[in-house]
Amino acid sequence: MHDIDCVILGAGCAGLFMAEALSSKGATCLVIDDAPAAHASTKNQGWLQTGAFYASINKPLAAQECWAGYNELTDRFPEAIHKQVRAYALFTTKTSLNKLIERCTLTGIPIDDISDADTADIQNDCPLLKGTTFEYIAALHDHPFNSAALLTELASELDGNLVSFWSSSSPIPPVCRFTHSGWEVSLPGKEQIHAVSLVLACGAYSGHAIGRILPELQTRPLINKAVILTLSCSGPPISSCILTAPLTVYPAGRYPAIVPFFNKEGTSIIGANVYLEEKLASHARNSALPRPVSDYANQLQGFFPGLVNFVGMEDREVKAHFYVCHALQDSYRIEWHVPERNLTVFSPGRFTASPVAAQKCAETILRDVSSRAPRHAKMPTPSDELEIPVQPYFDTPSYRLDVLNDFLIFDELAGS
Structure with missing residues (x-):
């Protein structure tokens, strides 16, 4: 012994x-x-957060922990940070934007207001923002991170x-x-x-x-179940920046956040993780999705209408898989x-x-x-x-994100 x-x-x-x-x-x-x-x-992480997200939803302790961890990870593992990727918080009203700036200022978290001209440029450069109602944008200091x-x-x-x-x-x-x-x-x-x-x-x-x-x-x-969707495709990336709308109320009860991820060499963006939903789990072994996949397709399209045009491009195949992670409530x-x-x-x-x-x-x-x-x-x-069993984390895509009659759908792949 x-x-x-x-x-x-x-x-x-x-x-x-x-x-x-x-x-x-x-x-x-x-x-x-x-x-x-x-x-x-290494599957549902890779988002180096300053804590602005948690400040925006009025969780100052979580925001302070993130800011402290951000500084430590930045000092210790600078080569793992994809600093070329920008991050934006999206808002439908100027009041919401000012509220985030105020909360970040109180916790010492950096955040930058963006001028109207720069906002228009960002909206034009990012296809996911086309057709949305987000008129106000703040620049965060968040970055994708090579957690592996x-x-x-x-x-x-x-x-x-x-x-x-x-x-x-x-x-x-x-x-x-x-x-x-x-x-x-x-x-x-x-x-x-x-x-x-x-x-x-x-x-x-x-x-x-x-x-x-x-x-x-x-x-x-009490355990919370978070539903995360990974989208990957060849050609131009789904998103070349981190996008989150923390103060936007959405019927599904979750504000999707999109975080790009890189290939193993860390040289190019090959997809994005989409944080879809979080709710109390009936039991922690339950990795089943709480809603039909069609609901998540509707949620994506409602939040980012530009996805329809992106996914519907000729010779474009977007593969997808869902996974569930759990955390203390x-x-x-x-x-x-x-x-x-x-x-x-x-x-x-x-x-x-x-x-x-x-x-x-x-x-x-x-x-x-x-x-x-x-x-x-x-x-x-x-x-x-x-x-202690092997815990599956769904490395193989099980769906194809497609467009049918101008609506996003998930087609199940053969053999999944």
């Missing part, structure tokens, strides 16, 4: 920054992931420095089990691990993991802690805030580690074993 301080499930932004925060204080960590730097943090490069570099820095990694394509999954002496982790082909603390930093799988290892819990964290809360089990769910919910949020959450975990044992004398009944 090999003793360590903490086992972390998940090697995305949350898991790696948590490993860094803990190891910097002398804690030994094992990070478990079937494919580090390959899941949600960040994770690869960070994992390399951490490996062997009080942090070890386990990943395998073995069909036999690792197993975590709580006992009266702490957490026991069985890894295929490896010596059994005993850990004081367990951290779930595994995104969409966290809620299911809680249900498996703590079935007796009466109160569990309370956007101010980055952790959910069960002290009698030395168990923590770490879910920053915002990629940019991950390094700052990890430092804060690590303080709670280090208190568990320093005690060297679960704090309550009376221990609950040991739970079921938790098998």
Whole structure:
């Protein structure tokens, strides 16, 4: 039996920054992931935010965390930032624009008002803005970010420095089990691990993991389900800039944000992630879309009518796939802690805030580690074993975005 301080499930932004925060204080960590730097943090992330988005929807704490994380990531990983891509916040009224500028000023977040002449140029240059009602635009300092490069570099820095990694394509999954002496982790082909603390930093799988290892819990964290659509095509990009309309009320209850993403070499834009909807999940294992795909086609067209002309161009094929990610519902809360089990769910919910949020959450975990044992004398009944499966993230497009009778539709691709 090999003793360590903490086992972390998940090697995305949350898991790696948590490993860094803990190891910097002398804690030994094992990070478990079937494919580090390959899941949600590289699929639905890549948006380096100043926090202006959260300031606009009146979440100042989230905005401040993003701004602090933005500065840290900018200093540490400048090569991962696609600075040539601009970002704009869109508004239908001057009042909404002034409200964002005021809130950003209060939190120290940079934002630039744009003149009427420049606004007209931006609208002409960006096909997605044609036909919309956005007359007012502010320039943000947000950028696309190569999160895969960040994770690869960070994992390399951490490996062997009080942090070890386990990943395998073995069909036999690792197993975590709580006992009266702490957490026991069985890894295929490896010596059994005993850990004081367990951290779930595994995104969409966290809620299911809680249900498996703590079935007796009466109160569990509320999980939000976010629906994100990836669009990719050959030829001119769908969007060459980040577009978001944070104060626009839309019937679907979500203001789509479009963020371009690059090829693996980081040399050209090959598509865009579209943040469509967020709502309370019935349970965290549920990765099904909450609405029919036709509803999302209508939402896209209602918000960006210019997509119809773009998608309908001759010799243009736009491939699409949906995926769902989960986060703690309370956007101010980055952790959910069960002290009698030395168990923590770490879910920053915002990629940019991950390094700052990890430092804060690590303080709670280090208190568990320093005690060297679960704090309550009376221990609950040991739970079921938790098998850790491979979590699918829908890398293969399953739809084609097309136009039928001047309306956007999703055609299901053969074999999907």
